[in-house]
Amino acid sequence: MSVLDQTRVDRPSPRPRRLSWTVSDAAVMIDRGMRHTLRNGDALFMSVFLPIMLLLLFVYVFGGAIDVGTGYINYVVPGIILLCAGFGAATTAVGVTNDMTTGIIDRFRSLPIATWTVVLGHVVASMARNLFATGLVLGIAVAIGFRPTASPLDWVGAIAVVALFILMMTWVSVMFGLIAKTADAASGFTFFILFLPYVSSAFVPTDTMPAALHGFAEHQPITPIIETVRGLLMGTPIGNSWWIALLWCAAILLVVVPISSHLFRSRTRV
Amino acid sequence: MTTPTTTSTGGTAPVIDQKLLAALSSIDRPPRPNPAQASFTFGWRALLKIKHVPEQLFDVTMFPIMFTLMFTYLFGGALAGSPREYIQDLLPGILVLTVAMITMYTGLGINKDINKGVFDRFRSLPIWRPAVLVGALFGDVLRYTLASIIVIGLGLLIGFRPDGGVLGVVAAVALLLVFAFSLSWIWTALGFLMRTEESLMAVSMMILFPLTFISNVFVDPETMPGWLQAFVDVNPITHLSTASRGLMHGDVDMTQVGWVLVACVALVAVFGPLTMRLFRTKQ
Numbered sequence: 001m002s003v004l005d006q007t008r009v010d011r012p013s014p015r016p017r018r019l020s021w022t023v024s025d026a027a028v029m030i031d032r033g034m035r036h037t038l039r040n041g042d043a044l045f046m047s048v049f050l051p052i053m054l055l056l057l058f059v060y061v062f063g064g065a066i067d068v069g070t071g072y073i074n075y076v077v078p079g080i081i082l083l084c085a086g087f088g089a090a091t092t093a094v095g096v097t098n099d100m101t102t103g104i105i106d107r108f109r110s111l112p113i114a115t116w117t118v119v120l121g122h123v124v125a126s127m128a129r130n131l132f133a134t135g136l137v138l139g140i141a142v143a144i145g146f147r148p149t150a151s152p153l154d155w156v157g158a159i160a161v162v163a164l165f166i167l168m169m170t171w172v173s174v175m176f177g178l179i180a181k182t183a184d185a186a187s188g189f190t191f192f193i194l195f196l197p198y199v200s201s202a203f204v205p206t207d208t209m210p211a212a213l214h215g216f217a218e219h220q221p222i223t224p225i226i227e228t229v230r231g232l233l234m235g236t237p238i239g240n241s242w243w244i245a246l247l248w249c250a251a252i253l254l255v256v257v258p259i260s261s262h263l264f265r266s267r268t269r270v
Numbered sequence: 271m272t273t274p275t276t277t278s279t280g281g282t283a284p285v286i287d288q289k290l291l292a293a294l295s296s297i298d299r300p301p302r303p304n305p306a307q308a309s310f311t312f313g314w315r316a317l318l319k320i321k322h323v324p325e326q327l328f329d330v331t332m333f334p335i336m337f338t339l340m341f342t343y344l345f346g347g348a349l350a351g352s353p354r355e356y357i358q359d360l361l362p363g364i365l366v367l368t369v370a371m372i373t374m375y376t377g378l379g380i381n382k383d384i385n386k387g388v389f390d391r392f393r394s395l396p397i398w399r400p401a402v403l404v405g406a407l408f409g410d411v412l413r414y415t416l417a418s419i420i421v422i423g424l425g426l427l428i429g430f431r432p433d434g435g436v437l438g439v440v441a442a443v444a445l446l447l448v449f450a451f452s453l454s455w456i457w458t459a460l461g462f463l464m465r466t467e468e469s470l471m472a473v474s475m476m477i478l479f480p481l482t483f484i485s486n487v488f489v490d491p492e493t494m495p496g497w498l499q500a501f502v503d504v505n506p507i508t509h510l511s512t513a514s515r516g517l518m519h520g521d522v523d524m525t526q527v528g529w530v531l532v533a534c535v536a537l538v539a540v541f542g543p544l545t546m547r548l549f550r551t552k553q
Binding site: 061066 | 340343344345347348349353479483484488489490493494495498
């Protein structure tokens with residue numbers, strides 16, 4: 001018998017979970033998510049160029065015809081910022097669905113890594129992509145005449161609200177991505193979310209809408225978030241919009257994150 | 271039919287039915303179809319595609335319905351005081367926008383046929399060569415008509431009242447169909463030039479988006495910045511939208527109709543020969 005035959009090779013014991021290793025796994029998955037973003041032209045187009053086109057369209061084509069009591073650009077930019085976040089988050093659903101259906105999850109499961117970091121990678125990449133896109137849209141808005149009157153503290157508040165909104169939208173998209181069986185279905189699911197900003201105070205004051213639509217627009221989650229961001233950036237009174245906005249975001253996250261976690265576990269179980 | 275008979279060697283040899291033999295030898299080759307017949311056959315093929323892939327009607331139905339409802343009810347109050355007032359001005363414009371947008375599917379259909387190799391099969395047929403293109407365009411005219419009926423029907427339901435009556439509406443739709451037929455030649459030419467459906471769709475949208483939105487479809491150009499008005503004033507979609515409004519509301523400016531027809535002639539004069547040239551080289 002050869003030496004090789006006589007040598008008994010024990011299977012290595014499972015790697016003990018250490019925080020540093022989990023952080024390392026997460027960093028790799030976040031890096032993967034970022035690379036996917038940079039290499040996915042459609043996602044970049046959806047999250048960057050489409051909101052910019054909408055901004056230019058509403059400011060220059062419709063702006064002069066819509067009376068909001070102030071410069072229309074100052075009214076519409078907060079809405080476009082949130083729409084931008086919505087477009088960006090929608091592409092996350094497709095990315096998650098692709099991961100779940102192309103077999104890559106099975107490969108990850110064969111590696112000694114924390115599998116949940118796959119979802120974390122998508123979430124963080126989406127946050128980064130959307131914050132970048134939002135910044136870009138904001139920059140172009142300033143270039144074409146947007147003049148916010150916010151103090152540094154107001155800016156911090158506005159950025160925090162936008163970031164919370166992006167986080168909420170991302171998790172909703174992750175949930176839809178885990179539910180959907182195909183990328184097309186994932187796109188279809190997110191269509192409804194993308195339509196919500198139109199039926200809000202994003203583009204026109206809600207009191208110009210018919211009664212039924214006005215009621216819906218006033219009580220849906222996007223309107224208080226837009227009013228909060230608009231108030232913080234333009235120095236207009238916010239009233240109770242800020243806590244309604246935070247309540248909506250927190251409530252949706254409290255529902256969606258556990259559902260997404262459950263769906264991910266059930267779909268990756270052996 | 272053939273019936274087997276036993277031969278001296280023990281095998282079986284087929285006996286050819288005399289009727290079959292007569293049928294094969296006595297019937298002349300069918301006459302070559304004339305250009306009109308060939309074109310209508312390909313037009314029928316375009317309609318059969320709709321029957322077998324009904325999803326492609328989504329853009330003809332859902333797109334105009336969504337746009338009409340969204341702009342009427344969400345922005346109508348802010349743009350014109352009330353949705354009821356706005357729909358009178360908006361509907362002819364939405365009709366133009368809808369049909370202009372769906373013209374690009376002509377090019378997409380041809381591009382798909384080329385990539386699937388169907389065009390190579392058509393080359394082997396004894397038909398008038400341009401029938402493939404003309405037929406596809408005929409089929410699309412029916413698609414545009416369907417979209418027009420949906421938009422006008424929805425408009426009437428939500429309060430659109432054309433002062434020009436039935437004749438005015440029919441005249442507006444007829445003018446729109448002529449323009450759509452002419453505009454389709456651009457996408458047909460691009461269908462031959464582009465390698466993939468995705469690239470064709472992207473280029474089509476890059477042309478159609480500014481053409482349709484930077485026009486007087488949604489708002490009066492007077493409210494736009496001066497540099498934008500300059501583009502709006504020469505945009506053929508603006509002339510078509512104004513002419514359609516005039517025809518539907520009974521106060522048509524024939525100059526606008528004239529400009530639309532000039533644009534139609536120009537489009538066909540430029541892109542017709544170009545498409546045929548590309549068609550021949552592709553063949």
